[in-house]
Amino acid sequence: MEIVALNQISPDQVIVFQWGFITINVTILYTWLVMAILVFVSWLATRRLSSEMNVSRWQHFLEVVVSVVRGEISEMTKKGADSYIPLIGTLFLFICTSNVLAVVPGFVAPTSSITTTASLAVCVFVAVPYYGISRNGLFHYLKEYFQPNFIFFPFHVMGELARTLALTVRLFGNIMSHEKVIGILLSVTPLLFPVIMQALGLLIGVIQAYIFAILSMVYIASAVTAEEEHHVHVEAKQESVAVA
């Protein structure tokens, strides 16, 4: 069963259901499926949380996931790791689930469509000024654009846009290219070799989810911590003045 033909580079063109101006394509359908799976598993796991000695297997599993995400984040930012967990953890879990489920026959990963990856990258693009302003204030955030002097303002803006494009195309290109490679292999050597490539696809999917989450965290941390160092510097200077 082939849902997306080999000569279509986006699952957006495959339409499942159409009613008036409402069009449900394969990307939307499988995005809803991934969301439903994530919500259902989380509900199942957090239904009976306990802090006793014997906790359920699902709670163990979720605790491992959350503590790993928190550990990775807190290695990059010095403090306040908990405020980033909802965004970064959701990005990681969504991308990881949809990439890993791509080995299931009949499932088309929503991340193999450029619209999904572009919307995820836009979330990061919006989150960077959000965290930057909420930590440091509007003035200090905007001042970062004019460092070291005002000539660099267009380059900072271009950098922001370029890294959003890079986030989009990286995830889309990896997942889409993998599907195409498997499709071509199926027509050339259909017996055993596509299975090995599918197993490699599990690894690539998890690594890409990890990279997306880590890169978003790096971008947010660069907006937040650059200013914190400045604060520390100013406070140290004031203290030295006060001592003198």
Added chain:
Amino acid sequence: MDNVSIVALASIFAAGLTMAIGSIGPALGMGRAIQQALSAIAQQPDERNSLTRTLFVGLAMIESIAIYCFVISMIVIFANPFWGHFTKTGG
């Protein structure tokens, strides 16, 4: 040779060249990055975690150049904007 054949010829040729030339640089860069990271891990095994994380982020940055080339070649082959133009105007 009519216009559609010329577009097809140029598209296939350009896609092959894009992948061939575009993957040379990232391949060399990634090999060099992994080599440096492995020797760094061998010298300082305690710093393995941060080294691995930085390596992955760097590899993703380098790899995205090759991915750009791949996406361009896929667009040229499968979603070529000039196909529609020439098939609509009748070649």
